Structure formats: C-alpha cells, structure tokens
Amino acid sequence: MGPMPILRDVKIRERDDLGGRVPPAQVVTKAWPVLHSGSVPTVDLEHWRFKVDGLVDEPRSFTWDEFSALPIEPRKNDIHCVTHWSKLDNEWEGIPVRRVLSLVKPKPEAKFVLQRAVGGWTTNLPVEDFDREENLFALRHSGEPLSKEHGWPCRVVVPHLYFWKGAKWVNGLTFLAVDQAGFWERSGYHMRGDPWKEERFR
Ligand SMILES: Nc1nc2c(c(=O)[nH]1)N[C@H]1C(S)=C(S)[C@@H](COP(=O)(O)O)O[C@H]1N2
Numbered sequence: 001m002g003p004m005p006i007l008r009d010v011k012i013r014e015r016d017d018l019g020g021r022v023p024p025a026q027v028v029t030k031a032w033p034v035l036h037s038g039s040v041p042t043v044d045l046e047h048w049r050f051k052v053d054g055l056v057d058e059p060r061s062f063t064w065d066e067f068s069a070l071p072i073e074p075r076k077n078d079i080h081c082v083t084h085w086s087k088l089d090n091e092w093e094g095i096p097v098r099r100v101l102s103l104v105k106p107k108p109e110a111k112f113v114l115q116r117a118v119g120g121w122t123t124n125l126p127v128e129d130f131d132r133e134e135n136l137f138a139l140r141h142s143g144e145p146l147s148k149e150h151g152w153p154c155r156v157v158v159p160h161l162y163f164w165k166g167a168k169w170v171n172g173l174t175f176l177a178v179d180q181a182g183f184w185e186r187s188g189y190h191m192r193g194d195p196w197k198e199e200r201f202r
C-alpha cells in the first residue's frame with residue numbers, strides 16, 4: 001500500500017481560509033475529485049446487503065429495499081480531503097446515521113465503529129464521531145443519485161472529519177470496544193482525522 005494519490009488539479013501553493021470556514025492547509029475546489037484505492041466495484045442491488053454486527057443489541061442485514069425505504073433527509077456541508085482539497089456546500093440526501101443507530105442499538109461498550117465497503121475497504125472512527133446529527137448514509141448529491149465513482153448506491157458522509165472517514169460503496173458496520181485500524185489507517189493515517197487539528201497521519 002503506497003501513499004494516497006496526489007491530486008493534479010489542485011495547486012497546494014495556494015491556501016484558502018474564507019473567514020475560518022476552511023481548515024488549515026486546504027484549498028477549495030469546485031470540481032469533485034475521485035479518489036479511492038483499487039477500482040470502482042460493481043454493485044448489484046439484488047444481492048447487496050448492509051450488515052451491522054459487533055457490539056449491537058440488534059444485529060441486522062438490510063436488503064436494498066429495506067435500507068432504501070428508511071426515511072431520507074437532506075444535509076448541506078463542506079468536505080475536506082486529507083490530500084488538501086475542500087469542497088463547500090455539498091447538498092446530500094440520505095439516511096441519517098442516527099436513524100440506523102436507533103435500529104441496531106449499539107451497546108454502551110461499543111466505543112469504535114469500522115465501516116466496510118464492497119471490495120473490502122474499511123475505515124475506523126469513534127462512535128462519538130459517528131453518532132452525530134449531520135452524518136448520513138448518502139444516496140444523492142446535488143439532486144442526483146451518486147455516480148458509481150463517488151460511491152453508488154450509498155456512501156457515508158461524516159463532514160466534521162476528513163473525507164476518508166466515509167466509505168464509498170458502504171455495505172456494513174462493525175461496532176467495537178477497542179479501536180481497529182482501517183485500510184488507510186493501517187498505513188499511518190490518523191485514527192480520528194479531525195481536519196481542524198490536521199490529524200492527517202500518526
Ligand atoms: N470504499 C472506499 N471508500 C473510500 C475510499 C476508498 O478508497 N474506498 N477513499 C476515501 C478517500 S481517501 C476519500 S478522499 C474519499 C473520496 O471520495 P470521492 O472520490 O467521492 O471524492 O472517499 C473515501 N472513501
């Protein structure tokens with residue numbers, strides 16, 4: 001596993017602040033770069049399952065029909081990629097993370113969560129950061145379904161952390177008592193990833 005790909009369309013000589021809205025050493029981009037390890041997975045909705053396991057009272061395996069029938073809500077937020085680009089005012093629609101948490105009921109000892117994606121990619125974060133009103137299982141961006149490259153049919157968005165703390169093509173969650181490094185975290189990326197503290201690496 002090498003370092004994350006370097007972006008070519010962002011000149012990191014320039015920095016943006018916009019009155020404190022943009023975290024340190026980030027550059028605002030209007031484009032939406034595509035970044036992931038490996039290739040875009042093929043997702044078949046008929047066989048897609050969203051599985052929640054580990055330290056929860058109600059482990060679940062949702063079919064696409066069950067998952068996508070959960071109530072959809074809008075959210076608007078900024079995203080910050082560890083490779084120094086930020087994209088402001090993203091309009092998402094999706095299922096609030098809190099809605100799913102209320103169904104699976106994490107146990108009090110569940111302090112960390114590992115998100116899993118089709119193809120096996122993972123990312124970890126504290127449950128405290130996951131259990132927030134703004135966080136979504138996003139299905140749509142700018143009024144359109146997600147493109148395959150951006151995570152169709154569903155991706156996690158945790159806007160107060162770096163953007164890698166949201167799995168594209170998400171298909172599961174595991175709740176844990178002890179933090180377990182995900183894909184990038186195993187090669188040195190931060191276990192939490194707060195862009196305001198520049199928690200890029202550890
Ligand atoms: N499944 C999966 N999700 C992922 C990644 C990945 O490699 N695989 N990369 C992460 C990283 S590092 C970033 S910056 C964002 C990029 O999302 P985008 O391509 O929609 O901009 O997805 C995150 N989610």
Ligand SMILES: [Mo]
Nearest residue numbers: 081082083164
């Ligand atoms: Mo990233």
